[in-house]
Amino acid sequence: MTMALRAMAQLASWPDLTETPPNCGTGRALRTVHNEIVHFHTDQDVDLHLTARAIRRFEDHLRSATAVRLVPGSRWVTIRLEVETDMDLLLTLVSLALQAHQAWPVSRAAPSAECNDHHDMALPRDNSGGS
Template sequence: MTLASRALAQLATWPDLRQAAPSCGLGQALSSTQGEIVHFHSERDVDLRLTDRAVRRFAKDFGNSGAIRIVPGSQWVTLRLDAASDVDLLLTLVSVALQAPQMWPDPADRPVAGCNDQRGAGFVKADLGAF
């Protein structure tokens, strides 16, 4: 079992999340009542949607982690799951993502479009058929 499949299985049990087809068309996604929250694009790469304010709030901490990539102008951060601690980080950030719209709403109230997979995050795409 890969780290991503383990994280997906665990997150799929959370009552505020449900499995969904990703709007970007690649991999698997989980949604909340606020919309898509996480996309599993490969056995190691996950995009997570946060508000702009939440990304800015945590940007310094994200910069200190080799597991997280921020794409300028995106409400999505990309996590690379290389170790069990990266899964723990993902679970924590999904919890933040579920609360972020209430804590740090987007002042422009812009629609969420795409994810980092469509914004050149630089990670290799992979089919999750066996995932």
């Protein structure tokens, strides 16, 4: 079983999340009553609807995580599941996303937020950091 399938199964058991077809049409998704939160596009690529405010608040931490890709202007982050710690990070960020959507709900008047699967380019990992 791939990490994506394991993460999907674990997250689907969370009481606030329900499996649904993704609006983008690719893969599988989990949503709350109000928003799609996670899209599993492939066995390795997962898009997470973190909200623009949460991304701004945690941007430095997100940029330092090698599994995370940010797309300028997107309310979603892409997580590449390659090792077990990437799955742990995904679970933590889904919890953060749920909190962000409760604390700072997206206005019904706001345009629908497309996941990063529809963007041409996710920023590549920067492994040149001092590690």
